[in-house]
Amino acid sequence: MDDLDLTGKTVFLRADINSPIDPNTGRLLNTIRIREAAITIRELSKSKVVVGSHQGRVGNYDYVSLREHAEVLKEYVGRNVKFIDDVIGPAAREAIKNLKQGDVLVLDNLRFVAEENFEFSIEEASKTHMIRTLKDYFDACVIEAFPTAHRANPSIVGFAEVLPTCAGRLLTQEVRSLVSVLQKLRPPITLVLGGAKVSDRIESLEAIISSYKVDKILPCGLLGVIFLKAAKDLDAPTGIKDEEKYVKKAEKLLSDFKEAFVLPEDFAVEVDGKRKEFSISQFNSEKPILDLGMKTVSKYADVIRNSGTVIVSGPPGAYEKKNFEIGTKTLFTELANSNALSIASGAHTLTALELFGLRDKITHATSAGGALIKFLAGKKLPLFEALKRAAEKWRTSK
Numbered sequence: 290m291d292d293l294d295l296t297g298k299t300v301f302l303r304a305d306i307n308s309p310i311d312p313n314t315g316r317l318l319n320t321i322r323i324r325e326a327a328i329t330i331r332e333l334s335k336s337k338v339v340v341g342s343h344q345g346r347v348g349n350y351d352y353v354s355l356r357e358h359a360e361v362l363k364e365y366v367g368r369n370v371k372f373i374d375d376v377i378g379p380a381a382r383e384a385i386k387n388l389k390q391g392d393v394l395v396l397d398n399l400r401f402v403a404e405e406n407f408e409f410s411i412e413e414a415s416k417t418h419m420i421r422t423l424k425d426y427f428d429a430c431v432i433e434a435f436p437t438a439h440r441a442n443p444s445i446v447g448f449a450e451v452l453p454t455c456a457g458r459l460l461t462q463e464v465r466s467l468v469s470v471l472q473k474l475r476p477p478i479t480l481v482l483g484g485a486k487v488s489d490r491i492e493s494l495e496a497i498i499s500s501y502k503v504d505k506i507l508p509c510g511l512l513g514v515i516f517l518k519a520a521k522d523l524d525a526p527t528g529i530k531d532e533e534k535y536v537k538k539a540e541k542l543l544s545d546f547k548e549a550f551v552l553p554e555d556f557a558v559e560v561d562g563k564r565k566e567f568s569i570s571q572f573n574s575e576k577p578i579l580d581l582g583m584k585t586v587s588k589y590a591d592v593i594r595n596s597g598t599v600i601v602s603g604p605p606g607a608y609e610k611k612n613f614e615i616g617t618k619t620l621f622t623e624l625a626n627s628n629a630l631s632i633a634s635g636a637h638t639l640t641a642l643e644l645f646g647l648r649d650k651i652t653h654a655t656s657a658g659g660a661l662i663k664f665l666a667g668k669k670l671p672l673f674e675a676l677k678r679a680a681e682k683w684r685t686s687k
Contacts, residue, residue: 290332290431292455292680297390298428299337302329302457303444305434305656306342306358309640310351311609318609319640320361322436322656327365329433329457330393334368337388339427341376341444343400343437352400359395370395376402377422385426405442411675414447424451432672433457435464436636436657438664439489441671449679456676463655467632467664470653475597475630476504481589481620483509484603484637487529489659491515491538493666498546500667505596506549507589509581509605509616513553515539520552522569525578551592555582557606557613564612580606581616590623599624600632602662608641617641625650634661 304326309318317323330338344358345351359372370393375381384394399405404417414420420443430448432455437445448454480503482490490512497503508516515532517523519539529535543550555568557580566582581589586605593599601624608617618641624631625647633642633651635658642648655661663670 290455290458293429293453296335301427301430302338302340303432303434304340304342305436307344309637312350315353317357321639323361324365325459330366338393339385340395341399344398347406355395355398377419399444408441411446414443415450417443419443420447427452430454431457433460435460436660438660438670438672446671446675449675453683454679477596478503478598479505479592479596481507481601482512483605487511487535489662491535493662494542496666505551505592507551516552519543553585555584557582579613586616586619589620593623596629598630602634604637604641618645621647634658
């Protein structure tokens with residue numbers, strides 16, 4: 290941000306305030322990412338700030354408006370924050386045009402615009418309707434969205450081609466901190482992989498295992514089911530798209546790194562409103578798996594206890610549901626109390642750590658989930674590629 294003079298300028302701040310949503314109420318479960326965005330907004334007190342972010346995915350319960358996010362942001366920023374239930378339409382454009390120095394405007398969920406649900410090359414993104422419609426209303430763009438660094442959506446990579454664009458303060462600090470931590474990893478190294486997003490994790494696992502000489506991998510949740518299916522130990526539905534493709538990838542990983550994987554022995558599901566555990570050999574329920582069983586929790590805790598470094602991405606179970614927080618709470622407590630260097634990633638992971646009062650005991654905590662996994666795998670992240678191009682382009686044009 291020091292590279293651009295943003296005083297008095299209208300700045301598009303591409304934040305990532307995509308937050309965990311309560312499936313029953315549709316309300317925010319946690320405000321970690323909103324608190325983080327507020328730090329940058331406060332620094333831009335002499336600018337006219339337009340905040341853009343996505344929330345959830347089309348068709349999911351967390352695909353909601355950013356109205357509540359804007360209300361929460363107002364509390365952390367300490368000055369008036371306006372909200373407009375529009376993104377690129379006449380109402381949004383008029384609201385942007387009427388901003389005064391110090392004003393903050395939050396646009397509605399960027400994914401309410403169809404293009405934002407797809408990925409493009411940087412050049413193609415700059416020509417999308419969203420970018421072409423909004424670019425003339427902004428003087429500069431600040432990217433503060435490390436959790437979305439692995440996505441090539443128009444708002445992430447498109448503005449860098451048409452506006453002076455820079456990394457936000459937190460993005461810069463987080464990447465530097467992460468690089469520093471990664472240089473200090475000590476063996477044995479353990480990966481704990483949970484959450485509901487299978488694709489990012491399984492696609493990057495081989496590169497992570499090889500790059501960091503990972504000793505143990507503890508798959509939880511849907512990922513645990515995928516690996517059990519690959520090992521022919523379980524035949525339970527996952528309900529995820531492209532399940533067969535992921536099972537095949539898991540089969541190859543098990544074949545190539547058999548000694549590294551420690552697979553679940555039991556799971557917990559809800560039966561008549563109560564927690565009920567089944568061993569893998571007995572499991573034939575079509576009910577969703579909500580937590581690891583206690584045998585698996587004990588086995589995984591022992592691995593964590595004897596690790597030099599533990600990297601966690603995604604909670605092991607449905608920590609927000611009564612009686613099914615046991616696996617997450619037990620393993621995270623074990624990690625927090627261990628001597629291991631610890632890296633925790635993902636908004637849901639941080640939400641659980643805060644819920645159990647454990648976040649301060651983690652070496653490095655980041656709300657980035659899938660982006661961190663791809664970062665660890667050494668993959669090129671579209672956000673960083675766009676920032677590199679922007680630095681070259683706008684430095685040359687000065």
